[in-house]
Amino acid sequence: MISLNVNPIEKVKTTKEIVYDEIKNAIFNGNIKRDQIITETILAQSLNTSRTPVREAVGDLLKDGLLVSVPRKGLKVREITPSEKDQIIFLRISIETEGLKKVIPFITPNQIQLLREIIELQREAMVNNNRIEFIELDQKFHRKIIFFAEQHLLGDILLNLYDLSRLIGHQALAKSGRMEEVIEEHLQIVEALQDMNVNQATELMEKHLLKTKESIAIVEGK
Known part of the structure; x- marks a missing residue:
């Protein structure tokens, strides 16, 4: 097998992956407070992006247990009892x-x-x-x-x-x-x-x- 002296191309993140990382880091840094209610619209505006990648990222964060849904209000950071x-x-x-x-x-x-x-x-x-x-x-x-x-x-x-x-x-x-x-x-x-x-x-x-x-x-x- 021939080995070339070149650097591998790094995978470019999708908008959804970037949004996911930004929200996750905001949670861990405490930039989103535990008692703060947020919505997909608020997140999309704050991140200057459309709601589609935000909705997809939020879905993953809900699965990860980092966000929880608040009926008729929005989302909040998971509080560990x-x-x-x-x-x-x-x-x-x-x-x-x-x-x-x-x-x-x-x-x-x-x-x-x-x-x-x-x-x-x-x-x-x-x-x-x-x-x-x-x-x-x-x-x-x-x-x-x-x-x-x-x-x-x-x-x-x-x-x-x-x-x-x-x-x-x-x-x-x-x-x-x-x-x-x-x-x-x-x-x-x-x-x-x-x-x-x-x-x-x-x-x-x-x-x-x-x-x-x-x-x-x-x-x-x-």
Whole structure:
């Protein structure tokens, strides 16, 4: 097979995909408030586009669970109930501690290095105050551990929680200093992985995820 020294053409996003990304980022950045009622018309006007791509994007966001329909009024950002937060944290602790138990006997230096590189990228995102990039990298860090452990069914469950976990993560990052704490907690988990210390790694992961829950409570209690 002949290999040419050319750069592959990047796929151009459709208007619907651009609209979807813009609304999703607005939700995660808090630019659309949780108690704010929006409509497809308002979104189309704000984005300076027609209603067709907005309607299609909204359909996907409703499926993703990021928006909910308010009868006879419009749409609003999905609000995660205290019970749902508890369930998400419970599932994540169960899945991710199991992933650590499975991966520790087989984790490689290259995999450890990759986790450290993700943390360094998180540090850059923190310096740039890029919360969306920070959360994306946070989720990548956690999913990589499950991937390395080859716990693919558990990984699928974690992926299904992805957007709801992002909503929780963005709420948690509203707490002053939480980004720095997350980086330090991730580093501690990696150190325990490198030392092959199962008990310490699982304990640190559980504390890390519970700290996210506590951070949300602090922010909401303001």
